[in-house]
Amino acid sequence: MRILVATDFSPHSQRAVRRAGILAQQTGADLLLMHVVDGAGTRQVARDVREAQRMTVEQAAVVPELFRVNCRSLVVPGRMPDAVLDAAATRGIDVIVVGSAHGKDAPGLGRTVLGLIRAAPCPVLVVNRSVPGPYAEVTVPVDLSDASAWALRSVVSLGLADRAHVSVVHAFEVLGKPKLSGFGIPREQIDGYVESWRSLSAEKTDAFLEAEGLTGRNWTMRTEEGRPDEVIASLAARTCPELLVMGTRARTGFRRALLGSVTEAVLAAGGADVLVVPPPRPGSSDWSGRPGRPLSVGVERPALRVVTA
Structure with a gap:
């Protein structure tokens, strides 16, 4: 099984990364940790991609569940959610995991999450809760x-x-x-x-x-x-x-x-x-x-x- 977890390095995406790690442990799945840098074709975007690659490695390092699974990272320039949908389709992803912000700081469901659940070629797991196990x-x-x-x-x-x-x-x-x-x-x-x-x-x-x-x-x-x-x-x-x-x-x-x-x-x-x-x-x-x-x-x-x- 292949799991793709989308991260923007925020606290709610950190929950999604941990949930994906637990799910990968349970099933023996391969995990793809993905971040999308907005834009393409400029020097600034290239610098942002390099910085995001470093941050992706750091995020994986602080999630203990990822130490015991086959975890790879993918950082690409593009647009959300299209880049994630393309990766899911071309890489044969079985489930996409994404975090969702809620509460007073996020009165509505994010456009990215809605875009994923409306168009994904596979199940989408939206993580709202803390992840005890x-x-x-x-x-x-x-x-x-x-x-x-x-x-x-x-x-x-x-x-x-x-x-x-x-x-x-x-x-x-x-x-x-x-x-x-x-x-x-x-x-x-x-x-x-x-x-x-x-x-x-x-x-x-x-x-x-x-x-x-x-x-x-x-x-x-x-x-x-x-x-x-x-x-x-x-x-x-x-x-x-x-x-x-x-x-x-x-x-x-x-x-x-x-x-x-x-x-x-x-x-x-x-x-x-x-x-x-x-x-x-x-x-x-x-x-x-x-x-x-x-x-x-x-x-x-x-x-x-x-x-x-």
């Missing part, structure tokens, strides 16, 4: 599509599940629920109707994991009522997972599936680290070419049974 808690929201399957497979292939407790979360919406109270349906019957939908959601998720060959793992499966975007935002705020894994669908235009305002809000909040997983590249060993899987897995929708005296 390997991830212990990983949360993966799933919508039972190929995007979710790719996200779950990345958790396995990148070694993120080796030492972590993995929670798979599926959000479900109850058909017709908002109108039931207005029809005079008793509260206990509405609650029973919701629970029948919860059971259906759990069955669908079980069937999805089985169909994708992802059963038999010591993962926790959760179903939560609500719109997927609201459930993800609430989950991130309530549980503060160390790592949140988000799948994306489209490779053209803006990746809207689980990437959009919710993902950007989670990233900008600075709580969890976020792994954004795009679809496999055409021609890669993971490319299936399958369309998104429908949510139905052959289980009938529950019906509300109204009991009268």
